[in-house]
Amino acid sequence: MSDMIAKAMAKSNATQLAKRANEIAWISVANFPIQSPETDDTARINRAIASITKGTVLVPDGVYNISGSGVTVPVGINLDMSPEAQFVYTGTGIALTLSGGKNSKHNISKIKKSALAWKTTDSTSTGLRIYHVNHSSITVMSIQDFYTGIELYGDSDSVGTCYNTIILGHIMDNKLGVSFKQSGSGWANGNTFIGGAIRINSNNGGITGTKYIDLSTTGNGNVFTGVNMEGSANEKSVDVLFSNNTFLNCRMELNVGNSWHFRAGSSNNQVIGGYGNNGFDTKQAGNGVRLFLDEGTGNLILGGRGLKLYGDNGSFGGDALVLEGITGGADVLLRGQNFNKQVFSTLNATGVYSFYAGTGKYDATTNPTGQVNPIIRINPTVNGGSIEVGGNSGNDVPTPLFSAYTAARTDLKKTLFNNGGRIAGSYVAMSGATPDVSTSNNFKTNNTSATTITDFNLGTTGQEIIIIGNDTFTTIANNSRIILQGGANVTLKVNDVIKLIKLDGSGVWVETARNIK
Incomplete structure (x- = not known):
C-alpha cells in the first residue's frame, strides 16, 4: 500500500512540475524547425509561442520569412528578438501582433516588408500592431516599408491599448509611421513614446496621406518625448484630432510639406520645445514647417527658443509662418476675456499693414466678409511712418480715432500702450x-x-x-x-x-x- 501511495505522489509531482514548466518558460524558436509542407518561418514561430502559456519566446539572430496573417503573441507571452533577428513579411496583412495582456516586456528588433508597395498597390500592410496591451514595455528597433509602421489599436469590446512605454529606434519609409486606430468604443490612450526617428526618405515623401504620426482616428493623452521626424512627409505630418497629447522636445525636420495639423475638435494638445536650439525653426525654402489650426481649442505651441521664424528674401525666402483657417475662419483666432473676435492682417502693394477684427477671411482683393473695419493701420508712407487706430468708416481706410506720426510718438505711446506695453516682434x-x-x-x-x-x-x-x-x-x-x-x-x-x-x-x-x- 505504501508503494502505491509513493508512486501516486511521484506521478502527481511530475505532472505539477511539467505544468509549471509549461506555464513559466524560456523557449527558443531554434527548437522548432520548419515542417513539411511549410515554406517559410511563420508556422514554426507560432508553434514555439503556442508551446507555452506563460514565459518568453526567444528569436535568435537570422532572417525569418513571414507570410499570411503573420505572427501573433498572446497574453502571458513576451517576445524577445535578438538584435540581428529580422522578420521579412511578404503578405498584405499584419506581420506581428502583440495581443492583449499587461505588465509584459517585448523586444522587437527588425521587421521589414519584402518590398515597398504602398505607393502603388499596398494599402493594408502593418509592421507591428499593439492590440489591447496595457502597462507594458515595448522596444522597437526598426520597422520599414509598410503602409503602417506601428499601429496601436482598440476595438468595439470597449478595450484599449494604453499606459505602455514604447522605445523607438528607426521607423523608416512607412506611409504612416505611428498610427492610432479604433473600432466602436475602443481607444489608444496614455501611451509614452521615447526617442528614435520616424523617417520618410525624400524619394518616398510628398505623397498624399504620408504622416509621421496619425492621431486622426483616436488617441488622447499620449506623450512623445524626443522623437525625431525626418525626411519629407505630406501636408499633415502630425495629424491630431483628439486631446491632451504632448510632444516634448520632438524634432520636425525642415522640409516643405511637413506640418503640425490640429483639426477642428482637437483640444489641449501641447507641442513644447524642439530639437537642438531651433524649436520650431521655419528656415527652409518655401513655407518650411507649417501649423494648421482648424479651430481646435487650447492647443499650445511653444518652440525651443520661443517661435523662431524666417520670412526674409534671402536664400531661404518664403513665408515664415503660415496659419491656415481650413474651415473658412480667420488666419489667426485670438480668444481672451475681453477679446473674442478673429484678428487678421493684410499688406497692400505700398507696404501698408491693416489689422482687422471680424468674422470673415481676407481674400487680398476685397474687405473681409463681416469685417468691422481696420482696427489698426500701419502706414510707412506718411510723414516718415504713422499708426492709425480705426473708427467706424466701414471701409478699408479707417476713420482715425487718433492718428500718430513720427513727431507725436509720445502721445501715441501714452494712448495706444497705456499699460507700458510695446509692439512685439523682431528686434x-x-x-x-x-x-x-x-x-x-x-x-x-x-x-x-x-x-x-x-x-x-x-x-x-x-x-x-x-x-x-x-x-x-x-x-x-x-x-x-x-x-x-x-x-x-x-x-x-x-x-x-x-x-x-x-x-x-x-x-x-x-x-x-x-x-x-
Missing part, C-alpha cells in the same frame, strides 16, 4: 547716444562708429528693455541716468546681451541681467 535697430525705446522692448545695436549711450529716450516707468550687441562700436555708460552692475561702462560685443529696467520716480535705468562674453 529693433538701436543707434546714437540717446536712442528712442518707445517702440519696442527688444533692440540690437546698429552703430557704425564708436558711440557711448548715456540715456534711453522716451522710456516709461517699469519698462524693461533687452539690448543685443550687433556691432563692436557701442558702449553703455555707467552714469547718473544708467546704473550698471559693477559701476563701470560696458562695451558690447556681437551677441552680448544686457537687460535694464526704468525705475519709478527717478526715471533711472538699472541693469538687471547680462550675458557678456
Whole structure:
C-alpha cells in the first residue's frame, strides 16, 4: 500500500512540475524547425509561442520569412528578438501582433516588408500592431516599408491599448509611421513614446496621406518625448484630432510639406520645445514647417527658443509662418476675456499693414466678409511712418480715432500702450547716444562708429528693455541716468546681451541681467 501511495505522489509531482514548466518558460524558436509542407518561418514561430502559456519566446539572430496573417503573441507571452533577428513579411496583412495582456516586456528588433508597395498597390500592410496591451514595455528597433509602421489599436469590446512605454529606434519609409486606430468604443490612450526617428526618405515623401504620426482616428493623452521626424512627409505630418497629447522636445525636420495639423475638435494638445536650439525653426525654402489650426481649442505651441521664424528674401525666402483657417475662419483666432473676435492682417502693394477684427477671411482683393473695419493701420508712407487706430468708416481706410506720426510718438505711446506695453516682434535697430525705446522692448545695436549711450529716450516707468550687441562700436555708460552692475561702462560685443529696467520716480535705468562674453 505504501508503494502505491509513493508512486501516486511521484506521478502527481511530475505532472505539477511539467505544468509549471509549461506555464513559466524560456523557449527558443531554434527548437522548432520548419515542417513539411511549410515554406517559410511563420508556422514554426507560432508553434514555439503556442508551446507555452506563460514565459518568453526567444528569436535568435537570422532572417525569418513571414507570410499570411503573420505572427501573433498572446497574453502571458513576451517576445524577445535578438538584435540581428529580422522578420521579412511578404503578405498584405499584419506581420506581428502583440495581443492583449499587461505588465509584459517585448523586444522587437527588425521587421521589414519584402518590398515597398504602398505607393502603388499596398494599402493594408502593418509592421507591428499593439492590440489591447496595457502597462507594458515595448522596444522597437526598426520597422520599414509598410503602409503602417506601428499601429496601436482598440476595438468595439470597449478595450484599449494604453499606459505602455514604447522605445523607438528607426521607423523608416512607412506611409504612416505611428498610427492610432479604433473600432466602436475602443481607444489608444496614455501611451509614452521615447526617442528614435520616424523617417520618410525624400524619394518616398510628398505623397498624399504620408504622416509621421496619425492621431486622426483616436488617441488622447499620449506623450512623445524626443522623437525625431525626418525626411519629407505630406501636408499633415502630425495629424491630431483628439486631446491632451504632448510632444516634448520632438524634432520636425525642415522640409516643405511637413506640418503640425490640429483639426477642428482637437483640444489641449501641447507641442513644447524642439530639437537642438531651433524649436520650431521655419528656415527652409518655401513655407518650411507649417501649423494648421482648424479651430481646435487650447492647443499650445511653444518652440525651443520661443517661435523662431524666417520670412526674409534671402536664400531661404518664403513665408515664415503660415496659419491656415481650413474651415473658412480667420488666419489667426485670438480668444481672451475681453477679446473674442478673429484678428487678421493684410499688406497692400505700398507696404501698408491693416489689422482687422471680424468674422470673415481676407481674400487680398476685397474687405473681409463681416469685417468691422481696420482696427489698426500701419502706414510707412506718411510723414516718415504713422499708426492709425480705426473708427467706424466701414471701409478699408479707417476713420482715425487718433492718428500718430513720427513727431507725436509720445502721445501715441501714452494712448495706444497705456499699460507700458510695446509692439512685439523682431528686434529693433538701436543707434546714437540717446536712442528712442518707445517702440519696442527688444533692440540690437546698429552703430557704425564708436558711440557711448548715456540715456534711453522716451522710456516709461517699469519698462524693461533687452539690448543685443550687433556691432563692436557701442558702449553703455555707467552714469547718473544708467546704473550698471559693477559701476563701470560696458562695451558690447556681437551677441552680448544686457537687460535694464526704468525705475519709478527717478526715471533711472538699472541693469538687471547680462550675458557678456
